[in-house]
Amino acid sequence: MSNSIRKALVNAQIVDPLADKITTGGVLIEGDVIVSLGAGVTPANCGSGVEIVDCRGLHLAPGLIDMRAFIGEPGASHRETIATVSAAAAAGGVTTLLATPETSPPVDGSATVDYITRRARDNAKVRINVCAALTKGLAGGEIAEIGLLRQAGAIAFSNGSQSIVSSQVMRRAMTYARDFDALVMHYAEDRDLARAGVMNECEFAARLGLAGIPHEAEAIVLDRDMRLVALTGARYHAELVTNSLSLDIIRKAKAAGLPVTCGTSINHLTLNENDIGDYRTFLKMSPPLRSESERLALVEALADGTIEVIVSDHNPQDVETKRVPFPEAAYGAIGVETLLAAGLRLVSSGQISLPKLMAAMSLHPADILRLPQGRLAAGAPADLIVFDPDEPFVVDPQLLHSRSKNTPFDEARLQGQVKHTFVGGSAIWHAD
């Protein structure tokens, strides 16, 4: 990447999550950073020696930051690889991924962080950051080497989908993490209460003869965690909040001034339990998809700022783990490539503004993870996307770049196509 290259993206609708507005203009890039932006960036003002990219009235925004994606390496390259997840991300406008630690082996040692970092350097077009394990082997018993993992480059700590059962372990992990000012992310689930369940506890589950998981399975552990945040002062991010009980807990914690943020998945914002229909295993999620009224509560919480972050919760599963009876099927869905288009459903239905949607997928994750990208500002990394928010398409799993095809939006009609993706000023994706 040469620092001397100057590039101008002009004639765009600039979606600025920081300013919370959409304006007309352009962005001037020098090397890998943004130099200036606004109405003043026009071909005429750029002078000679600047490469001009005409956005033709399309939207321009910071590249998306996805805080929860499974990247397959090490240990599960039959499901996903860094190269394939990166291709999917680039096509979907995601320029930074936070890789979950649930690999094999889990990311609980600095050698694994180093391995992923080097593999990403060689094989990924997008930025891949590592979220390391909070406990050794994700087993929930002993604190992982938080200090060493941080030195190796891990920027956050989580226990993947293995919610930590022991309050004592959670307390100590938080206390220890606080010394390093490390971000603790947690997927809150009372595993005992959720154990037999495979979908949300509701009338539909009863009709399907499927065991249910109550909202309380999430809320009980989240409530415990809030008390431990108050006790320890750790920076805490609730990874997947999916119902109104949890939202109440988060609102209360924020009102009390606790250093707490939360996210939800695009699936929980755009789908509900009825989408499971005739035992569709691609809709089997953890936490489970909730009712329509809970979905609406999540959308409202996103709009009012209670929920800061939208993640794809990208979880590639191969055919063998999904083409089985629903109770046996693996949890999870791919989502990094359809994240933006699915999110735009909320904009076209008038439930949230475009800048607010983009903030939840760029600015807010960046702030929580303390990354410089995710914003349009002079000096910020030139991670940018150009997209048409209205262009319709039908999701064809075979055209998605992920190695696995378990999309819950199979054959869904979505709107929003990414036309160009830039990471550090370099173009990494152009739609045909």
Place this chain on the structure above:
Amino acid sequence: MSPASLSMIFPRHLLGVEGMTRPQIEDLLDRADEAVNVSRQVEKRRRVLRGRTLINLFFEASTRTQASFELAGKRLGADVMNMSVATSSVNKGETLIDTAVTLNAMHPDLIVVRHHHSGAVNLLARKVSCPVINAGDGSHEHPTQALLDALTIRRNKGRIEGLIVAICGDVLHSRVARSNIIALATLGARVRVVAPSTLLPAGIERFGVEVHRFMEEGIRDADIVMMLRIQRERMEGAFLPSLKEFAHFFGLDDEKLKWAKPDALVMHPGPMNRGVEISSSVADGPRSLITEQVEMGVAVRMAVLESLAQHLPNG
């Protein structure tokens, strides 16, 4: 059976009672009435399924349902093959779909499936080219059981419309309960479920049933008391304090049966846990329909097989 009744439109598979219309169910019951007569003759063999192959694919142990389908198929003239999981390659790691595709390659004309997971029969039905009959999937549905129960009630009470039917016991895990609730409500019965709250699924109130937690009020004025099987192994200490406590409060004995109508009849899908959900004196008593249910089972399955056979090529 009369060819005239074959004109009734019937779905390709029988995966559940849900979605079936009242005329569809009543047509099947009418046909089953005729099949009862066939089964009571010395010469029971019919030619409806002559040359056809019926596969009984049972992933979960069953004696009566499997035997019932086998007899029904044979009485209609089909060649019947029984496959149970103990002898199949499913134990060698083969997936359900591979099993389905393999069986399908052998050109069966009808497949009867029982599986321990809800939805497994729906999944299998999508992968084969012949009609599939659900013989029980997880806690989801057991449609032929509900049909045979409806037939038994109709023959003994002369009607179903307006009857009070109390379904008692482990509603939570019971596919028999689900299918019966749907079938009997569709046929106009007033359905009650009676169970401790730990054995009721969430949202049961919205199934169009009355929910009761105590036997006395639950079976008061009932025309039919239908007891469900308790699965002993998963009960003790988890959903119930003990089988003894359950038997005390919910086990149907002569004393509790007095709360129902004087002419109330008793049913049980079998196999029974005598002394737990039902006492021997009730099970073997004059008001028990339990043995008749078994007879009706064969008849209903003959009716179902015959209906589905309409869709077979050259059928």
